[in-house]
Amino acid sequence: MKVRQLTFRLLQVYADVVRTGSITATANRLHLTQPTVSQQLKRLREIVGEPIVRQEEGRVVPTEVGQALYQLSQDLLSRTDVFSQYLDEYNRGGRGHFSIGLVNTAQYVLPRLLGPFSQANPQVDVTVEIGNRQQMLNRFERHEDDLYVFSHPPSDDAVMAAPFLSNPLVVVGPENNRWANITDLTMEALKDERFLLREPGSATRHTFDAWLYSAGIELRSTQQIASNEAIRLAVASGMGLAVLSRHVVADSPKGVQELPLKGFPLKSRWHFVVRRERRLPPAAYRFLSFVQGLLALEFNEPEGELAVAELLRTLDIERR
Amino acid sequence: MKVRQLTFRLLQVYADVVRTGSITATANRLHLTQPTVSQQLKRLREIVGEPIVRQEEGRVVPTEVGQALYQLSQDLLSRTDVFSQYLDEYNRGGRGHFSIGLVNTAQYVLPRLLGPFSQANPQVDVTVEIGNRQQMLNRFERHEDDLYVFSHPPSDDAVMAAPFLSNPLVVVGPENNRWANITDLTMEALKDERFLLREPGSATRHTFDAWLYSAGIELRSTQQIASNEAIRLAVASGMGLAVLSRHVVADSPKGVQELPLKGFPLKSRWHFVVRRERRLPPAAYRFLSFVQGLLALEFNEPEGELAVAELLRTLDIERR
DNA sequence: TATAGTCATAGAGGATTATCTATGGTGTAA
DNA sequence: TTACACCATAGATAATCCTCTATGACTATA
Numbered sequence: 001m002k003v004r005q006l007t008f009r010l011l012q013v014y015a016d017v018v019r020t021g022s023i024t025a026t027a028n029r030l031h032l033t034q035p036t037v038s039q040q041l042k043r044l045r046e047i048v049g050e051p052i053v054r055q056e057e058g059r060v061v062p063t064e065v066g067q068a069l070y071q072l073s074q075d076l077l078s079r080t081d082v083f084s085q086y087l088d089e090y091n092r093g094g095r096g097h098f099s100i101g102l103v104n105t106a107q108y109v110l111p112r113l114l115g116p117f118s119q120a121n122p123q124v125d126v127t128v129e130i131g132n133r134q135q136m137l138n139r140f141e142r143h144e145d146d147l148y149v150f151s152h153p154p155s156d157d158a159v160m161a162a163p164f165l166s167n168p169l170v171v172v173g174p175e176n177n178r179w180a181n182i183t184d185l186t187m188e189a190l191k192d193e194r195f196l197l198r199e200p201g202s203a204t205r206h207t208f209d210a211w212l213y214s215a216g217i218e219l220r221s222t223q224q225i226a227s228n229e230a231i232r233l234a235v236a237s238g239m240g241l242a243v244l245s246r247h248v249v250a251d252s253p254k255g256v257q258e259l260p261l262k263g264f265p266l267k268s269r270w271h272f273v274v275r276r277e278r279r280l281p282p283a284a285y286r287f288l289s290f291v292q293g294l295l296a297l298e299f300n301e302p303e304g305e306l307a308v309a310e311l312l313r314t315l316d317i318e319r320r
Numbered sequence: 321m322k323v324r325q326l327t328f329r330l331l332q333v334y335a336d337v338v339r340t341g342s343i344t345a346t347a348n349r350l351h352l353t354q355p356t357v358s359q360q361l362k363r364l365r366e367i368v369g370e371p372i373v374r375q376e377e378g379r380v381v382p383t384e385v386g387q388a389l390y391q392l393s394q395d396l397l398s399r400t401d402v403f404s405q406y407l408d409e410y411n412r413g414g415r416g417h418f419s420i421g422l423v424n425t426a427q428y429v430l431p432r433l434l435g436p437f438s439q440a441n442p443q444v445d446v447t448v449e450i451g452n453r454q455q456m457l458n459r460f461e462r463h464e465d466d467l468y469v470f471s472h473p474p475s476d477d478a479v480m481a482a483p484f485l486s487n488p489l490v491v492v493g494p495e496n497n498r499w500a501n502i503t504d505l506t507m508e509a510l511k512d513e514r515f516l517l518r519e520p521g522s523a524t525r526h527t528f529d530a531w532l533y534s535a536g537i538e539l540r541s542t543q544q545i546a547s548n549e550a551i552r553l554a555v556a557s558g559m560g561l562a563v564l565s566r567h568v569v570a571d572s573p574k575g576v577q578e579l580p581l582k583g584f585p586l587k588s589r590w591h592f593v594v595r596r597e598r599r600l601p602p603a604a605y606r607f608l609s610f611v612q613g614l615l616a617l618e619f620n621e622p623e624g625e626l627a628v629a630e631l632l633r634t635l636d637i638e639r640r
Numbered sequence: 641t642a643t644a645g646t647c648a649t650a651g652a653g654g655a656t657t658a659t660c661t662a663t664g665g666t667g668t669a670a
Numbered sequence: 671t672t673a674c675a676c677c678a679t680a681g682a683t684a685a686t687c688c689t690c691t692a693t694g695a696c697t698a699t700a
Contacts, residue, residue: 001404003397005686006328024646036689038648043687050407051599058646058698064417064601065410072403076396077323083392084321087370090385097384279371281384329658344676356659358678363657378668378676 002047008080011073013040014052018070021059044069089123093286099127100284101136101145104228105204106270108247109165110149117290124283132226133201140273146284148273151203161271162311164295164304168246168265169207172256174238179259186262187217194221194240196231207268208243215263232256269304272311280315288312322367328400331393333360334372338390341379364389409443413606419447420604421456421465424548425524426590428567429485430469437610444603452546453521460593466604468593471523481591482631484615484624488566488585489527492576494558499579506582507537514541514560516551527588528563535583552576589624592631600635608632 016026017037027034045052052066062070089095102110107130114126129136129145133152140148153161171190179185198205212219223240225231231242236255246265249256272288274280288308295305336346337357347354365372372386382390409415422430427450434446449456449465453472460468473481491510499505518525532539543560545551551562556575566585569576592608594600608628615625 001400001407003400003404004327004329004332006400007324007687008326009324009688012324022646023648032688033690034647035649035691039688042648048407050411055647055696060647065407068403068406072399075399079392079395080321080323080326083388084323086388087321087368087385090388091370325656327657342676343678352658353660354677355661355679359658362678375667375677380677 001049005047008077010040010044010047011077013037014044015070015073015077017041017053017060018062018066018073021061023060091282093124093282093284093289094121095123096281096283097125097127098147098281098284098287099129099145100287101129101131101139101148103133103136103150103203104130105151105167105202105245105248106149108228108245108251109167109270113291113294114287116294117287120290121283121286124286126283126287132199133203140275143275143278146274146278146281147287150271150273151268152206153271153273158276159273160276160311160314161273162304162307163269163271164291164308165270165299165301166304167268167270169204169243169268170246170249170258170265171241171243171261172232172235172249172258173241174236175255175257177257177259180257181260183260184262185260187212187215190241190259190261191217192220194223195219196223196225196234196240196242198228198231199224199226203268204243204245207266211263211266272308274311274315285312285315288315321369325367328397330360330364330367331397333357334364335390335393335397337361337373337380338382338386338393341381343380411602413444413602413604413609414441415443416601416603417445417447418467418601418604418607419449419465420467420469420607421449421451421459422469423453423456423471423523424450425471425487425522425565425568426469428548428565428570429487429590433611433614434607436614437607440610441603441606444606446603446607452519453523460595463595463598466594466598466601467607470591470593471588472526473591473593478596479593480596480631480634481593482624482627483589483591484611484628485590485619485621486624487588487590489524489563489588490566490569490578490585491561491563491581492552492555492569492578493561494556495575495577497577497579500577502580504582505580507532507535510561510579510581511537512540514543515539516543516545516554516560516562518548518551519544519546523588524563524565527586531583531586592628594631594635605632605635608635 013026013030016029017023020026020029023037023041024034026032027037030037041053048065048069050065051063052069053060053062055061086095100110100114110128114128118124118126127145129139131139133150136148136150137154139145140154150161151167153159173179179190182189197208200206200209221240225234228244228248231244232248233255234240235242241259243266246258249258272291289312292305292308292312295301295308333346333350333352336349337343340346340349343357343361344354346352347357350357361373368385368389370385371383372389373380373382375381406415420430420434430448434448438444438446447465449459451459453470456468456470457474459465460474470481471487473479493499499510502509517528520526520529541560545554548564548568551564552568553575554560555562561579563586566578569578592611609632612625612628612632615621615628
């Protein structure tokens, strides 16, 4: 058999001829003329190298080889059809895969978005990468993920960022600490305390440092700890105070307490970050749409919703 | 996806590109130039409507959709390959189906040919049709079978016949009959006996009648019985004498005995009969070849072997 | 035995495909 | 940085495919 010349069109036509038992009928059904169909059959016969149909009592019936060919056709066509459906579903974003890179802090809140999304789109496979800011920047540079969540988007022309969710930074101390009920508590009063901080690259640290600088305050004692969780535990055990995302505290508040510090919480936002030139997988696009809805309904973040809507609009324009 | 334009060639090329991870390598392997392969990929991409490969670290790797497409390709190609193998096997006659129509008498000897053939070709499916001469002639007229076995081939220009096996006709009586040991027994001595005969259309009857006519003998008493088996039983029970194929007697000799009649056995032969215009299924062709071998080795029928060889040669010329 | 329906074949047009060579861009590795 | 390997694109050509109309042959039915 000359497989090289075999076309799906030929198989389609052939299968229909076998089904209808009539060349003319197939011609009508497929909006072709009868000679066209005859010729297609002839060509298919040449490709197969064997008669595939014969006439019997005015009907066109497949020969033995023809029957096997018909089965093959059905098989191949239906498999192709399944693939085609997969494609459609993929394009609708209801199926497929995307990966999202999170900076550490975001891992406390993203599950609240990813969870419902996965539930609503079980066929979508999401890979979540987590790391500190520097690690995420490296991944970003290497184009390793489809989507990122940063507090401070990398400054890059190729970047599009949508601030979608507020990330309030609060100062926390151990439970029942002595500042908890003070009104008008200011940073001045705390500047001699020991502060447990994330590494300088991190967004939380960066925001806090900037605030301190603008407030003209210099801390006396700081200690650097690499993980939010470790910081929380250290604070709980009385090693000092810390600045953390309120989401971190809300997620597992055991042993720590937010201080009613004036000027706090510091405002900061998480951003969805995508590369301008990257073609976003439809599933990721669908995720963003999904998040957009959630922000309005569940998170009360109208600004975030707008930002994501804007991002989606831009992506939509740049799609193909 | 534009299934209509999809070609197996495209899938072959694509699958190879995925396997090698290189367009140039595929071009060499398939004896094409690199731009040709590039263009095929491009076209496939257009058919699918989605990027299917991207470059990564100098290699060509499939996208998510590309991976699904690759799986599809492998699937479709291997299935097509199975069909192709089936075709080859079919053409070699080692697989497939044919039907053979036998007149009643032949059913006693054909199993000795069909049995070994089926054993040697388990994938070949043989339909055996059995009937009296008239029934077989009807089937023959309606082109219902691929191959026939007659004693007297139908006289038809479209017919090819090969006398392949002798069918000696003998006169039988009950066991221990009074003629069994007579030397120089002639028909004259038996003409007053009652003869149990097949219907006039049958070849056995026809041959016997012709012989009687040429010998100038007229029988006194005859009785018509429709089945060889019934005749044998009737003879055994002393109802009369009969003319039967020696194969019938040999097959189940109980209660009957051949008479040493002068001029007997009457010579007659079975013929393979095929229609000139009918394209013989390869399996039937293979059966004839097989029989040709058997005739020489097992049946000591050199003339039969020659006749079948001649038939095969003619069929071979008329093939396609 | 007309007649209508079905299929095959021939011939022809335009569209598409399968290739090639030539060339330019891009990224990898020396 | 240069050289090389690899891929994309452009342009050209021959083959092939797709589809049509016109026509003839065959067959079953009225």
